Amino acid sequence: MLEIRLTNVAKRFQYDWIFRNLDLHVKPKDKIAITGSNGSGKSTFLKCLAGTNPFTEGKASYLLGQQEITENEIYQHLAISAPYMELPEEFSLLELLKFHFNFKSAHPGMGFDEMIKAMYLEEATHKQLSFFSSGMKQRVKLGLCFFSNAPLLLLDEPTSNLDSKGSEWYKDLVQQYGHDRTVFVASNSPYEYDFCNQQLHIEDYKLKKQL
Numbered sequence: 001m002l003e004i005r006l007t008n009v010a011k012r013f014q015y016d017w018i019f020r021n022l023d024l025h026v027k028p029k030d031k032i033a034i035t036g037s038n039g040s041g042k043s044t045f046l047k048c049l050a051g052t053n054p055f056t057e058g059k060a061s062y063l064l065g066q067q068e069i070t071e072n073e074i075y076q077h078l079a080i081s082a083p084y085m086e087l088p089e090e091f092s093l094l095e096l097l098k099f100h101f102n103f104k105s106a107h108p109g110m111g112f113d114e115m116i117k118a119m120y121l122e123e124a125t126h127k128q129l130s131f132f133s134s135g136m137k138q139r140v141k142l143g144l145c146f147f148s149n150a151p152l153l154l155l156d157e158p159t160s161n162l163d164s165k166g167s168e169w170y171k172d173l174v175q176q177y178g179h180d181r182t183v184f185v186a187s188n189s190p191y192e193y194d195f196c197n198q199q200l201h202i203e204d205y206k207l208k209k210q211l
């Protein structure tokens with residue numbers, strides 16, 4: 001169970017403040033939508049939370065049960081699905097699962113067969129990822145994320161490339177595998193985040209130009 005507290009955090013690229021003076025308290029199992037127009041900083045915010053691209057200012061505290069986790073360690077406790085993440089195209093699906101779950105532990109009781117079945121990709125078990133359609137690849141990214149045993153899930157545009165059936169499947173994943181974890185959804189599409197109990201509109205934290 002992960003609790004997150006952000007105090008006065010900010011992110012700047014060169015002279016451009018993406019967001020500033022942002023406070024947020026996330027309780028275990030909270031579902032948080034990160035909204036804002038294109039280029040407003042949603043993906044950047046998720047990367048900062050994941051520790052891959054640190055906040056420029058402020059403090060991020062992560063509490064896993066009673067244990068404090070530092071910004072440098074948080075990557076071990078999260079799983080991320082994002083459009084900019086590349087899959088190793090030369091692997092087959094089964095090879096990718098074996099590789100990924102060398103580093104991350106799997107959701108309790110889930111083996112590779114169950115994962116492949118839950119992604120509706122049984123016929124593609126031994127197919128090379130370079131031959132997957134964009135929707136199949138998105139199902140793989142979401143599967144890797146939800147089937148990892150991590151208390152924090154970061155989802156960036158989770159239904160991109162999914163058809164209506166795939167989008168419903170995403171909602172099923174959230175219900176079945178996301179209910180007992182902390183989930184962030186960066187999105188512009190209300191369908192993707194209508195289950196969230198908190199919404200953070202990143203543009204509200206854009207530093208206004210001084211006149």
Ligand SMILES: Nc1ncnc2c1ncn2[C@@H]1O[C@H](COP(=O)(O)OP(=O)(O)OP(=O)(O)O)[C@@H](O)[C@H]1O
Pocket residue numbers: 013018036037038039040041042043044045
């Ligand atoms: N590494 C970087 N260096 C400089 N500027 C960056 C970098 N990464 C992102 N930016 C800038 O930060 C701003 C926010 O980008 P970001 O991708 O976080 O927006 P977004 O809200 O996720 O957009 P979209 O909805 O289009 O995916 C943009 O102006 C972008 O050009």
